[in-house]
Amino acid sequence: MTDRTISLLIVDDHPVVRDGLRGMLASEPGFDVLGEAAGGVEGVELALRLDPDVVLMDLRMPAGSGVEAITELTRRGVRAKVLVLTTYDTDADTIPAIEAGATGYLLKDAPRDELFTAVRAAAAGRTVLSPAVASRLVSVVRKPAAPANEALSAREHEVLELVARGTSNREIARELFISEATVKTHLTHLYGKLGVKDRAAAVAAAYDCGILG
Amino acid sequence: MTDRTISLLIVDDHPVVRDGLRGMLASEPGFDVLGEAAGGVEGVELALRLDPDVVLMDLRMPAGSGVEAITELTRRGVRAKVLVLTTYDTDADTIPAIEAGATGYLLKDAPRDELFTAVRAAAAGRTVLSPAVASRLVSVVRKPAAPANEALSAREHEVLELVARGTSNREIARELFISEATVKTHLTHLYGKLGVKDRAAAVAAAYDCGILG
DNA sequence: GCCGCCATCAACCGATCGGCTGATGCGCAT
DNA sequence: ATGCGCATCAGCCGATCGGTTGATGGCGGC
Numbered sequence: 001m002t003d004r005t006i007s008l009l010i011v012d013d014h015p016v017v018r019d020g021l022r023g024m025l026a027s028e029p030g031f032d033v034l035g036e037a038a039g040g041v042e043g044v045e046l047a048l049r050l051d052p053d054v055v056l057m058d059l060r061m062p063a064g065s066g067v068e069a070i071t072e073l074t075r076r077g078v079r080a081k082v083l084v085l086t087t088y089d090t091d092a093d094t095i096p097a098i099e100a101g102a103t104g105y106l107l108k109d110a111p112r113d114e115l116f117t118a119v120r121a122a123a124a125g126r127t128v129l130s131p132a133v134a135s136r137l138v139s140v141v142r143k144p145a146a147p148a149n150e151a152l153s154a155r156e157h158e159v160l161e162l163v164a165r166g167t168s169n170r171e172i173a174r175e176l177f178i179s180e181a182t183v184k185t186h187l188t189h190l191y192g193k194l195g196v197k198d199r200a201a202a203v204a205a206a207y208d209c210g211i212l213g
Numbered sequence: 214m215t216d217r218t219i220s221l222l223i224v225d226d227h228p229v230v231r232d233g234l235r236g237m238l239a240s241e242p243g244f245d246v247l248g249e250a251a252g253g254v255e256g257v258e259l260a261l262r263l264d265p266d267v268v269l270m271d272l273r274m275p276a277g278s279g280v281e282a283i284t285e286l287t288r289r290g291v292r293a294k295v296l297v298l299t300t301y302d303t304d305a306d307t308i309p310a311i312e313a314g315a316t317g318y319l320l321k322d323a324p325r326d327e328l329f330t331a332v333r334a335a336a337a338g339r340t341v342l343s344p345a346v347a348s349r350l351v352s353v354v355r356k357p358a359a360p361a362n363e364a365l366s367a368r369e370h371e372v373l374e375l376v377a378r379g380t381s382n383r384e385i386a387r388e389l390f391i392s393e394a395t396v397k398t399h400l401t402h403l404y405g406k407l408g409v410k411d412r413a414a415a416v417a418a419a420y421d422c423g424i425l426g
Numbered sequence: 427g428c429c430g431c432c433a434t435c436a437a438c439c440g441a442t443c444g445g446c447t448g449a450t451g452c453g454c455a456t
Numbered sequence: 457a458t459g460c461g462c463a464t465c466a467g468c469c470g471a472t473c474g475g476t477t478g479a480t481g482g483c484g485g486c
Contacts, residue, residue: 128347154432163413166409166417168473178433178434179436185435188475189432197474198379199474200415203417204378204416204425207416207420207425366463381441392464392466393465395464398464399463401445401446411443
């Protein structure tokens with residue numbers, strides 16, 4: 001990695017935070033803050049005009065949310081890498097931000113050095129995640145294996161698969177060479193096992209615990 | 214976090230690597246290597262007997278793969294955190310390891326300091342991922358967003374979410390403060406967009422193309 | 427042998443759904 | 457200004473679903 005100067009854009013609704021970041025980055029050689037924005041909309045505009053290497057993006061802002069801004073930047077194929085820098089690490093924030101295309105996700109309580117490292121990494125296109133965020137991501141990946149599937153019988157499973165394809169009970173009956181009454185019995189049983197009350201919810205539950213997919 | 218000594222178990226089939234790690238960890242105060250194993254099976258046995266804080270685990274080994282070993286340790290509820298330390302960063306290795314319960318995943322080309330940091334983080338139960346691994350995880354999470362959703366409107370999406378939870382049209386109407394007729398209209402529209410003919414299939418289609426999940 | 431689980435079927439009923447037709451108002455783009 | 461997409465609503469009807477109750481037979485475990 002060359003030690004070329006990394007140009008930055010700061011997007012945060014708090015002037016104090018913007019100043020703090022600017023000061024912190026100024027104290028370290030190799031960083032050049034091109035500009036600041038106080039909201040997502042303005043952030044996107046500036047990113048387009050200034051073409052920074054890295055955008056430091058807050059998530060929760062009054063004037064255009066960070067996630068929307070990231071989505072917009074991604075959609076427009078902007079070269080800049082987005083490093084999310086926020087106070088929150090809830091699923092509701094992290095996952096969408098990452099899905100939207102953030103290159104990294106740091107919490108604001110990260111030490112200086114970590115911030116510098118993260119900015120350099122982001123500039124190089126490498127992903128950097130705060131431990132807390134990494135944990136969440138991991139748990140998202142890990143979850144699917146966990147939930148206790150109160151084992152569906154083979155027949156119930158077959159019926160459920162057909163249900164997921166929009167097949168009516170009568171059609172399922174014909175398909176499986178059984179009567180419609182039997183199909184309904186299987187359904188009633190699997191509703192109980194999945195803890196749901198109709199076919200739509202059964203399909204959702206099945207996807208959630210990996211029975212379908 | 215206290216600066217208590219962290220006890221370790223090294224599991225790797227290469228003596229050279231084991232020696233290297235042991236030496237590296239010996240040079241830094243606060244680490245105590247309790248033992249070494251050359252394969253997954255032996256690793257599990259030693260982990261059970263020595264009860265280390267952290268297990269440094271290679272993945273590809275002749276005598277019992279790392280993933281199997283991690284699975285076994287997780288299954289037995291072993292206290293030790295597993296830090297995967299390997300040369301490979303392919304999906305085929307990383308994802309299963311994380312699913313199996315690894316607390317962290319480092320590549321062997323990581324610098325000394327990063328290793329120390331990662332071991333301390335793992336001991337504290339925090340997740341540490343190599344940038345390359347983090348990228349992969351992120352891409353796994355990000356992928357589902359890709360498929361061409363013939364964009365559902367916001368309202369349709371809301372309705373669909375409720376449908377997936379087993380909510381009836383009447384209940385959805387109450388929930389969204391609209392009439393049942395409107396709910397049905399939204400449904401009819403989204404059936405069209407998803408190319409399905411009932412709510413169960415709509416839920417399935419939504420999961421398949423990442424609209425729900 | 428008895429019990430539990432699975433698979434199969436029947437008949438009935440009220441609730442719900444899906445399709446259809448048609449209508450209004452809003453915002454946005456050309 | 458005209459049209460398009462979205463959200464909103466109404467009424468009607470046949471089809472479908474879900475719940476209930478009850479029954480039969482096979483298979484495997486204790």
